[in-house]
Every structure is written in C-alpha cells, then in structure tokens.
Amino acid sequence: MDMTDKPKLDILLCAPRGFCAGVDRAIQIVDLALKKYGAPVYVRHEIVHNKYVVDGLRAKGAVFVEELDEIPEKDIDAPVIFSAHGVARSVPAEAKARNMFYLDATCPLVTKVHVEAQRHAEDGRDIVLIGHKGHPEVIGTMGQLPPGKISLVETVDDAEAFTPRDPNNLALVTQTTLSVDDTSAIVLVLKSRFPSIAVPHKEDICYATTNRQEAVKKVAPQVDAMIVVGAPNSSNSMRLVEVGERAGCKVSVLVQRAKDIDWTLFEGISSLGISAGASAPEALVEEVIDAFAARFEVNVEIAVTAEENIAFNIPRILRELEVASGHA
Template sequence: MTEQTGALPALAVKLCAPRGFCAGVDRAIQIVELALAKYGAPVYVRHEIVHNRFVVDGLKAKGAVFVEELDEIPAGHRERPVIFSAHGVPKSVPEDARGRNMFYLDATCPLVSKVHKEAEIHFRRDREILLIGHAGHPEVIGTMGQLPEGTVSLIETEDDARSFQPKTGRRLAFITQTTLSVDDTKGIVEVLRDRFPDIVAPHKEDICYATTNRQDAVKVVAPMVDAMIVVGAPNSSNSQRLREVAERAGCPRAVLVQRASELDWADFAGIRSLGLTAGASAPETLVEEIIAAFAERFTVSVEEVRTAEETIAFNLPRELRLMAEAQSASVAE
C-alpha cells in the first residue's frame, strides 16, 4: 500500500452496467470447465477461448492446454477433446479435426454462428459479399473461412467503403463482425448504402447485443468523469472499441488495462471522478481488483450506472448438457 499523509482525496467511481462477461463468453468458459469435469485433463483448446489472459491462465491451471493449430496436439493425445474458441473458426478446422478422428466441441458464440449462416445464405443466393470488420481478428478469419477463398471482401473503414469496386455484376450484401464500434459501423454502412442503394443488409444487426449495450453505457458515463478505465485485453476487439467510445464521448483520459498492476497512476493524478467498465471477456473479479487499488489511494464511493438489463443465455453443446444439469441439481441441494 502506498504511504499516505492526511486524509485521502475523494473519488466518485461510476461503474458502467452492463459490463464484463456476455452470454457467449460465459458459455465458452463453461464449455471448457464442463469438458474438464466430464473428460478429465488435458482438454485442448484451439486459440484463446476468449481474449483474456486471466481467464486463460485460470483454465490452464485446471488442465486446459491452449494451441493455435490442431497439429500442435501430440499424436498420443489425439483422442482428447479439443474445443474451438468463442470467436469461431474457418470450416477447414472442423474438417481437419474430423480427418484426424478428433472429438471436438464448438464454443463459437451463437451470435457469431448467426453471421456465418448469413454468409452462407448470401453465397447460395449468388450475392457478392462484403464483411465489415478488422483484418486478422479471429472472428473475421473464421467468418471469411466459411466460404471459398476470395468470395468475401473485407471492408475496414469508410475509405474502404468509398473505394470498393464490385468484382461481379451480382447483387451486393454485407455482414459485420459482432464486436465493432456501433458508430464506426454505422458510418461505413451509410457509405455503402449511398453507393449501392440495393445492397442487402442483415435482417437483424450483426453487432451483438452485448457490444451495443456496453458501448451505450460508456457513452452515458464518459462525459460525467475525469478518466475512464476499460478492463480488458489489448487483443480484445470489443474492449478496444469501449476505450475509443469513451474518448469520443468526451472523456479526457481513457485507458485500457488488463490488471490493476498495469495502472499508471500518473494518468489519474488529480481526478475526482472515474468511469469503470469491462470488455465482454473480462471477469468481474478484475473490476473489483481495480476498485481495491484505487481504494488504497482515494476515499472511494461507487455508483452503478445501468443503461440496460441482460437476460440472454445460450444452450450448451448436447454432449455437456447433462453434466451441467447434474451440477445445477447438486448446487440446488
């Protein structure tokens, strides 16, 4: 604890709600934990199950082994379960697993799977497909990998939308990554619709409810505070977008940190109010850790600012449902 002299300065913390885990992340983590309980360790996971080092390390400690590609799994362990991350994978990955006679569980978020299905429908209807998203992100790689190479054109910015030239004479359709900035995506879509008035849009917006809700909460809180902290990983798209949203909403200082140990206290010198939120893959314990760190240096008061209620839950894979039901029954007793 930092040595203090005299009374600690007051700090009003405004805690964004909703924040933290979404239903898709919660489901993915539960799939790994249930697989470990049912099949024992090791259970292999292709790519980080969600983009959070704290979560990944916790699952490693329980017996999960993380790999980037299936060929990293030792030949003698090919019978062990392998789990695909919440971000989704190209179709070639489950095909590869079947070719190796591997048993796999798919933890792809159902809202990402919805985008995959939309891409396939557009393809079957002979439409030229545009994907609004960030190059290199696992979700984008997985979505583009649902269709033959070269079928989907990636649009990252409004400039991309302005310069895009259709490759065919077919009708255009667009889909989006689920974790984008709502405002950035709106601008890109407006450019596309202005250039291509008959472009086919998703029946329901592809940006997921959790991304939208967390950004909306930040938009409300950011103008009220002297600084904003987003708890999340640097490779988490939805966490990076929350930091950007806070800056655009008028917060003088907005930072992204993974743990309290990363806080640069110079960023918070002289503040009287602090906004705090967490990306969809950041557990609540890390939010509590940040508050505790500030409580060592300030007299902290916490107010939750809630802008939406979330009640969505997703079904688990069939292979794990009985295990989950048994655990729930045991807790109830």
C-alpha cells in the same frame, strides 16, 4: 495514510459490463469438458481474449494451441474445443479427417453471421464483411466461403474504394464486436454506393457490444477519467476505450489488471468511470476498484443503461454435467 488524508473519488461503474452470454458459455464448455473428460482438454486459440481467464483454465488442465496440428498424436483422443470467436470451415473438416472429438464453443451470435453469409452466397451474392483484418472472428467468417466470395472492408475509405465483381449482387455482414458508430458510417457509404446491397435487419454487432458501448457513452462525459478492464487483443474492449474518448473523456485507457494502472494518469481526478470488455471477469474489475480504494476514499455508484438476461445453451453432450454442477 489515514482515511482523512485520502482524496475523495466518485466511481461510476458501467452496467452492463464484463462477461456476455457467449463468453460465459465458452468458459463453461471448457470447465465442463475438463470435469467430464479430465485433462488434457485442448483449446484451439484462446477461448476468450483474456489472459486471466486463459491462465485459470490452463491451471486446470486446458492446453491452448493455435492450430490442430500442434496436438500430439498421443492425445488425439482428447477433446478439442473451438474458441468463442468461431473458426473457418476447414478447421472442423481437419478435425473430422483426423478423427478428433471436438466441441464448438463459437458464440451463437457469431454462428448467426456465418449462416447469414452462407445463405447470401447460396443466393448468388458476393459478401462484404466489415471487420478487422487478422482478428480470429474475421478469419472464421471469411473461412465460411470459398476465396473471392467474401471481401473485407475495414474503414470508410475501404468502403469508398471497394470495387465488387457485380455491384447489383452484394450482401453485407459484420464482425460482432465493432464500434456501432464506425460501422454505421461504413454501412452508409456502402448503401449509397450500392443501393441494392442486402443488409441485415439489425447490424450483426451483438447485443453485448452495443450495450457496453451505450453504457460508456453515458458515463464518459460525466467523469474525469475512464478505465476499461480488458485485453489489448480484445476487439470489443478496445472499442470501449475509443467510445470513451469520443464521448468526451480524454483520459480513457485500457487496463488488464490493477498492477498495470499508470497512476500518473489519475492524479487529481475526482471522478472515474469503469467498464469491462465482454471477456473480462468481474474479479478484475473488483481488483481495480480495490487499487483505487487504497489511494482514494471511494464512493461507488452503478450507472445502469440496460438489463441483460440472455443465456445460451451449451452442447447437449455436456448438459447433464451442467445440471449436476449447478450451472443450469
């Protein structure tokens, strides 16, 4: 097929998209630990929800486990890293009990939610957590407090049905990767039912989740189809797909890699929006653009809705190495 046969396609690339500071930091921690201590370095749960990233780190010598008891006794001295999603308090306690050396790659914005929940509990409040049941971040946040002190609310219906022990002594925290609009609706119900509920000054949804959703909201109404590069177990990626649909783009789909594209969905389109979840590397976005460029004559434009220049410090024990390897 020569160039003249290709249909024209305008690609609007959402900015910001892809890696956030918390994901960047978590991947750096695994990379630097492998450089400093050598393989194996154990990682409890996928460091971030992206198969491409996990496979890349596995190839360098990272070993992914779901629980600490999967680490064999012979490797008890190997470093173990907690994923960016955060862990329950019982996890570092178990690591200490087994004399393990661990590094915590929990995103600082997730840690902030943990601290908030603990502070409210110390002030005698019961906590309402808005989040998705079973997501590792939710398991980690609920695991900061004794059972019964924290209740999970997933939907507006849950918020309407929720019956607290003491309606006058409640505080609210949220998972960091939720839909901004869905969460606002749930918060409204909780505030109207429990006027004295303590809420964060700004919802706990992180800057990166908010920015990526805003970018999709802007681009989705302007295009025939929308692709979000990301993983199906990535909460923030799945929310971007929903935001695209709600913003008026009926063909809004999640794609892990270029080989996963269902081309029947994109027949006859003349414009395409592309974004990526916070755990999706830019290499995968480029791979998707290349796949479209093979079939269309593409013109790529970047739709900028926000500038991001946030970076988080990595643990001190790895910092000299970071400088040496040029990350700083």
